[in-house]
Amino acid sequence: MKLSNLSIIFIIFMLPIMLIVSYYVSMQIDTINMQTAYNSKLLTSTKSAVEAFEINTVEWNESYSSVANSKRRDVMASVNTFLTSFANSIGTAGISKEDVLAYVPAILTTLYDGYYIYTPSETMETIKNQDGSDIAMSKSIKDKLIGCNDSFIEKNSGKLLYKCESSSYTYNGQAFTLDPSKASKTYSHMLKPFSTYSARYKKDDNTDIVVNYTLDNYITISGVVNGKYIIKSGYLTNEGGGLNSYNKWKNASENLSENIYFKYKDNTYCKMCTYVYASDNTKVYFDGNVPFIVSATGERTDLSDIKTIYYKKIATEDLLYVYPYVYQALNSGVVSVNGTNKNIVAGNFYTDMNGTEFTTKPLSFELKKDYSAKNCGLASYKFTEWVNKNLKDITIGDMQDVENPSLYGASTDKIFATNTGNNDPENRSSIFVRHKNEIIKQTLISNLEQAITGYSRNSEGNYELPILTDEDWDQILRNVSIVTFVQGIPIGMKYYNNYVVATSTANKEFVNPDEIYINDISPYYHMPYCDKIVGSPVYSAYRNIDYIAKSYIDENGKTISYYKHNSNYYSGQTSIQECYYCLVQRDLYNKTNDADKLKKIEDAYTLALYRERYVTHKFETYDEENELENQKEKDKNNFNAQFEQYKGNITGAKVKELIEKVNKNNLSDSEHQVWVYSTILLDNMNDSKTYSVTFNYTGDDLGLEHTGRSRSRISID
Numbered sequence: 001m002k003l004s005n006l007s008i009i010f011i012i013f014m015l016p017i018m019l020i021v022s023y024y025v026s027m028q029i030d031t032i033n034m035q036t037a038y039n040s041k042l043l044t045s046t047k048s049a050v051e052a053f054e055i056n057t058v059e060w061n062e063s064y065s066s067v068a069n070s071k072r073r074d075v076m077a078s079v080n081t082f083l084t085s086f087a088n089s090i091g092t093a094g095i096s097k098e099d100v101l102a103y104v105p106a107i108l109t110t111l112y113d114g115y116y117i118y119t120p121s122e123t124m125e126t127i128k129n130q131d132g133s134d135i136a137m138s139k140s141i142k143d144k145l146i147g148c149n150d151s152f153i154e155k156n157s158g159k160l161l162y163k164c165e166s167s168s169y170t171y172n173g174q175a176f177t178l179d180p181s182k183a184s185k186t187y188s189h190m191l192k193p194f195s196t197y198s199a200r201y202k203k204d205d206n207t208d209i210v211v212n213y214t215l216d217n218y219i220t221i222s223g224v225v226n227g228k229y230i231i232k233s234g235y236l237t238n239e240g241g242g243l244n245s246y247n248k249w250k251n252a253s254e255n256l257s258e259n260i261y262f263k264y265k266d267n268t269y270c271k272m273c274t275y276v277y278a279s280d281n282t283k284v285y286f287d288g289n290v291p292f293i294v295s296a297t298g299e300r301t302d303l304s305d306i307k308t309i310y311y312k313k314i315a316t317e318d319l320l321y322v323y324p325y326v327y328q329a330l331n332s333g334v335v336s337v338n339g340t341n342k343n344i345v346a347g348n349f350y351t352d353m354n355g356t357e358f359t360t361k362p363l364s365f366e367l368k369k370d371y372s373a374k375n376c377g378l379a380s381y382k383f384t385e386w387v388n389k390n391l392k393d394i395t396i397g398d399m400q401d402v403e404n405p406s407l408y409g410a411s412t413d414k415i416f417a418t419n420t421g422n423n424d425p426e427n428r429s430s431i432f433v434r435h436k437n438e439i440i441k442q443t444l445i446s447n448l449e450q451a452i453t454g455y456s457r458n459s460e461g462n463y464e465l466p467i468l469t470d471e472d473w474d475q476i477l478r479n480v481s482i483v484t485f486v487q488g489i490p491i492g493m494k495y496y497n498n499y500v501v502a503t504s505t506a507n508k509e510f511v512n513p514d515e516i517y518i519n520d521i522s523p524y525y526h527m528p529y530c531d532k533i534v535g536s537p538v539y540s541a542y543r544n545i546d547y548i549a550k551s552y553i554d555e556n557g558k559t560i561s562y563y564k565h566n567s568n569y570y571s572g573q574t575s576i577q578e579c580y581y582c583l584v585q586r587d588l589y590n591k592t593n594d595a596d597k598l599k600k601i602e603d604a605y606t607l608a609l610y611r612e613r614y615v616t617h618k619f620e621t622y623d624e625e626n627e628l629e630n631q632k633e634k635d636k637n638n639f640n641a642q643f644e645q646y647k648g649n650i651t652g653a654k655v656k657e658l659i660e661k662v663n664k665n666n667l668s669d670s671e672h673q674v675w676v677y678s679t680i681l682l683d684n685m686n687d688s689k690t691y692s693v694t695f696n697y698t699g700d701d702l703g704l705e706h707t708g709r710s711r712s713r714i715s716i717d
């Protein structure tokens, strides 16, 4: 064959192949490019959703409420932001938010104490009455019967029910059914109800509880403990029972101040003011000595103008078992107590029980100091003490309603015994935190799987929950996050499937220990312990959201921006910025090795963390009756431990020893009193003769009002 013939054959065969290959390669490149473009669109849209959530909860809504309805509304707003943003970024003409939905199997929003999933699901159509409430399920078309005659047959709970044939009902001409399998169903995306991160534990017939977990060590326990129904919330620490931590919080207080914008008598101001948190967590500011509050729209109201007394709540230590909290009046005024008018002077103290004033002022608290950190510290101490005592034996093996308990940790590990070595709930590697994180993870996985299986059943192709990486989980477990899943978008030669995790660092949901910054006397704020922090006699610390620039419009219509925490030292300064070395270029961060500075920073940081926790979450009110019982039980155990050995017939020498011991006991700090009843005078006692001794722990208090004292009797015959 001639070379030219070979060339022709080569061209005939190879050219189409080359064309196809080159087309294929260019398609591949297009697909990869599109995939990269979609990745960035998905990421951007998910981040927009997080921003929307942050704006709703931080920027506009200063008094963000934890009411479920407002949370739901904020989550729905961020879901809508994602859908709109993603539809817009895809950029194909005519594609709408609704069109995008077909590619979205699920959007997960994880919050501090639970989560929402937005996913398509089947819902039954309902028929509503005039009042708009559901009365029955709408019957699916194939099951609708012909020839209903609307004849009245019965009245059911005041509603008219009509019947046409044996099992078919109509209401206002619409056929309905009471049988779910015959109901007409629609398939659409919806935000499923809020769910918590929770687990159930059962020890024996006396203890069966559900524990709701959060992103940190705050928990809620409900159920039966030692045969008694309880519901309790609080921060679990590893400090329960340790006197050190109790002493740590005894004298904790803070000087808080911030720049606050307000409108007052036709003028606008932005002023650095001292503030404290009132008992309902409203900030009460002081302009000099004038206490005032500021509304969400910036209106200042002086407390003297509204005839309401604001109180500050302070946990007490010396009177821990008697008066748990005192209420200090923040403004002066007149109130009616039991029908009589009473003059209240700012700075006075009241109990919370019935508004009765202390007859003596046992403690002095400074009016303009804030005690929220102390309240949180002592409440956590009390809560932890209770948990350590009552739930110490509950192990991971006691978990109920789970298929594979070994997923959640070693079955003999005691979750709530936080007073033991390796179980500090503030430490991420503790038994408690690892167990809790696994519960959150498994709860989310199983609910996402359910949502995605449902989606897969109702769409073409098969879609499974992608496996989230350890880094993804680490993000989700550290803060409020939004996880978006998309699947099946045609791109070039294949379908686009992916998910994105975006985390919020600035929200009011969660007091993140990583997001508390330190103020010094320079124009910069820092991460705790940064070596660029300027030496200062004292530091203050606030949440990251408090460092965001704010703005207002002054009386001339000019927009003025300001920062809440510009430094006092640089009074001319209008801004305070992120420290370049710790917050901008985080890899340049160095921890200071100045011991004095470290200690002061740690104090400021801990106070800020506990203060923010106190004003963000619910803390249970003090249970006086329960406390009294606890105290009596302690006294009884203490009494028995000391005196049980003397019971029965003992010698006169022992009796004298006993009486000496009792006298000592009365001198101790215990409120418990031991009284000795003896028919024989001490002087007449014979050291070697035996006497009969009986013990009687009565538990009665001494009849003194508001005392937790109990007494016991030792009788000697």
Ligand SMILES: [Zn+2]
Binding pocket: 525, 526, 527, 530, 531, 532, 533, 579, 580, 581, 582, 583
């Ligand atoms: Zn720094």
